[in-house]
Amino acid sequence: MANNIAVFAVSYDSVMILREFATKHGVRYPLLSDEGSQVMRSLGLINERVQEDHAFYGIQPNPKHVNLPYPGVFVLDAAGTITHKRFHQSYRVRDTGSGLIAETLGILDGAQGPEMAANGDTVGLRAWLDSATYCAFQRLRLTVELTIAPGFHVYAAPIPKGYVPLRVEVAPIEGLELWPMRWPSPHPFKVEGLDEEFRVHEGTVRGSLPLAFTAPPGAGDQVIRVTVRYQACSSTTCLAPAAVPVEIPVREAALVGRALPTRTSGP
């Protein structure tokens, strides 16, 4: 964790429970005890529909399931102003720490997981995950970076018929959930002699794709198979459309304090 970021975690647990947890897992940042949930309630974070939702999913009523907050994160700037908040519909979905920091604070942008490269003459390609491991429902971030030779560009969608826009395809894996890929805004580009308007990327382009494995824990290590499609052109020439495969392995990790179930199948 970068030194210039303060981290606080708040729950309704007693100081004693938090002390045990911090000791067991070596937690150094403050775990704040909001026993009775009054602060979380005053902030408007309490999920009043837990029982109702649990009934919907067939979960038995449990006295511990009252006064629970929606799980989520606030990101504050140096002045204490909220710059981002992240709350998820499902309590199981959570961002990786590095992904959250990279996206909201714009730092720690390097690969935390294995990095794969495929270098062509005109377009260099790198892809990496923000974590070498995943937990079920944890939201990882796949970054795809193209380095385009000077004088060349790749097309972005939307695009006139017959041209190939920059696109990332991920081979389906059971339980793999994908969010929309985000690219920086392309800029308009006119080809001399053509009426059509194009939108292109030039230089170094980095796209980000959030994903999560939603199969129950024990699904095992995975390989994310990505195909990056693009067509690189200059003002005078167009190269053949490319489809570059990249494989990114990611290992399954157990949730904190819990062992992975024994695997019955899988790699």
Added chain:
Amino acid sequence: MPLPPRDFSRIGPNEGEYFPDVCLPDQTGTPVDLHVARAGRQALVVFHRSAEW
């Protein structure tokens, strides 16, 4: 059928607002004033269900 989605932008204080003053005991029992403990740094404030279950 899944539950209807909720508007999560309406949960808690809004982006652009000063995060409210919060003072709570930490795992050692020491009261922590969040903005004082931040000491001018950026911060992540995480709300989670329970460290026990």
